[in-house]
Amino acid sequence: MTVDHVSKSFGDNHVLRDFSLTLGRGENVVVLGKSGSGKSVLIKCIIGLLPYDEGTITVLGQDVASLDHAAMDQLRARVGFLFQSNALYDSMTVRENLLFPLRRHWLEHSAGEEDDMVRQALEDVGLANTANMMPVELSGGMRKRIALARTLILRPEIILYDEPTTGLDPITAREIDQLIREVQHKYNTSSLIISHDMNCVRLTADRVALLVDGRCYAEGTYAELEQRDDPKIHEFFA
């Protein structure tokens, strides 16, 4: 995936200014930026929920701005998105929640295949035997895992994580970080992760991109950026 010189403004509010970023196959990149710096806007541009003003975003070889509704829908089936809110349907069982993306993308499978897919996705997130539970019966960490399982059921090539550890206690947050790594290694997925949580950044990032004033201000491994003297970089690591 490449974000190439992308700009996005809302009136006089220039949120992204000539922002560029690449995400290689099997790589985890964390976008780190202050509140209001444009991280959510970036993700929305990537998945075609917001039009951008300039530049090019290419996802799995396709120019996002050129896709019609149907083509964008097909692309979204290959790109998993983990919402900060998890967005589980409270009136559906875990199994029904997991099967929802298949139904939404009109992907037909036999009942036996669906059982296998649900079982595998739940095993991947360490929550076998929860298929018949309701979301209300799950803890915050479990809900996050189920939301990830629902993303995994379509075997996405790219996963976009929006603040995956926000609202979780530190121990549960580290478990989610570990799970993000496990998924990356097991399925060779590429992930773009938005986070404020420096432990999450340290544990999940192969590379960190710093979003400052709408631009990719600096890029590097956590260790590289942590050692830089630049005050704009340092304040994130202080």
Ligand SMILES: Nc1ncnc2c1ncn2[C@@H]1O[C@H](COP(=O)(O)OP(=O)(O)OP(=O)(O)O)[C@@H](O)[C@H]1O
């Ligand atoms: N649909 C919109 N219309 C107008 N302005 C918007 C819209 N969406 C976002 N913005 C503005 O874009 C800027 C960046 O917002 P964004 O939500 O991307 O920040 P963020 O980095 O994700 O922040 P946080 O970490 O607090 O979630 C903000 O100034 C916000 O007001």
